[in-house]
Amino acid sequence: MRERSAAEEWMDDAAATEAEFASALRDLARINRMSLAYRPTLRWLDALVAETGARHLSVLDIGFGGGDMLAAIARWAERRGVTVELAGLDRSPWAARYSAAAGVKARFITADLFDLPESERFDVVLCSLFTHHLRDAELVRFLRWLPGRARRGWLISDLHRHWLPWGFVWGAVRVLRMDPMVVHDSTVSIARGFTRADWERLVAEAGVAARIDWAFPFKWIVSSRG
Numbered sequence: 546m547r548e549r550s551a552a553e554e555w556m557d558d559a560a561a562t563e564a565e566f567a568s569a570l571r572d573l574a575r576i577n578r579m580s581l582a583y584r585p586t587l588r589w590l591d592a593l594v595a596e597t598g599a600r601h602l603s604v605l606d607i608g609f610g611g612g613d614m615l616a617a618i619a620r621w622a623e624r625r626g627v628t629v630e631l632a633g634l635d636r637s638p639w640a641a642r643y644s645a646a647a648g649v650k651a652r653f654i655t656a657d658l659f660d661l662p663e664s665e666r667f668d669v670v671l672c673s674l675f676t677h678h679l680r681d682a683e684l685v686r687f688l689r690w691l692p693g694r695a696r697r698g699w700l701i702s703d704l705h706r707h708w709l710p711w712g713f714v715w716g717a718v719r720v721l722r723m724d725p726m727v728v729h730d731s732t733v734s735i736a737r738g739f740t741r742a743d744w745e746r747l748v749a750e751a752g753v754a755a756r757i758d759w760a761f762p763f764k765w766i767v768s769s770r771g
């Protein structure tokens with residue numbers, strides 16, 4: 546736990562079947578609801594809209610998985626009277642099929658992050674539980690990539706690498722009899738997660754301006770509003 550783990554997640558195995566991936570996405574959405582995963586992103590969107598007065602936003606969610614963050618943003622937009630044009634990018638073809646079947650209304654792009662065409666720009670680019678899938682060198686590239694893709698701002702929400710959530714999650718996924726991929730990947734994800742010092746180092750190396758905030762329970766929110 547002193548340094549970011551390089552252990553592999555089963556979710557990143559290209560051989561994962563649609564059934565395995567879909568079952569993991571279902572439990573990931575349960576974890577997102579229980580861990581209040583949407584709240585920091587929606588609060589940040591609230592602040593963005595309040596500051597800029599924007600009534601329309603195009604939003605890209607990177608590594609959208611089961612699409613539940615996109616669905617939460619759609620509900621937020623309806624409550625706030627903001628119109629949104631939602632897009633999600635994920636390299637797994639199962640993510641788009643799962644989200645479409647779940648009724649998520651968005652444009653789904655099945656591609657690796659860095660293969661997104663140059664012409665694609667959005668008001669907001671965000672991601673949740675995505676960056677821990679990247680190695681440090683890729684993260685620095687991602688941090689440099691973001692300002693050119695997000696006109697109004699970008700936000701990263703990801704796990705705090707700490708023994709407390711590691712132990713809690715180890716027990717919770719077993720007690721709740723979660724999907725085997727989630728049981729394996731949940732603690733690996735925390736071990737691949739971040740400390741404040743990691744984000745400070747990565748942001749400095751990328752040479753971008755960003756705020757780093759801690760959010761309950763055990764998340765780091767790295768963001769920039771232009």
Ligand SMILES: C[S@@+](CC[C@H](N)C(=O)[O-])C[C@H]1O[C@@H](n2cnc3c(N)ncnc32)[C@H](O)[C@@H]1O
Nearest residue numbers: 573608609610635636637656657658673674678
């Ligand atoms: C842990 S899941 C998070 C899903 C969702 N954001 C959530 O919070 O539940 C990470 C997602 O990122 C996707 N992913 C990982 N590396 C990627 C890459 N290089 N480019 C695009 N998607 C990637 C995976 O396919 C997976 O759906």
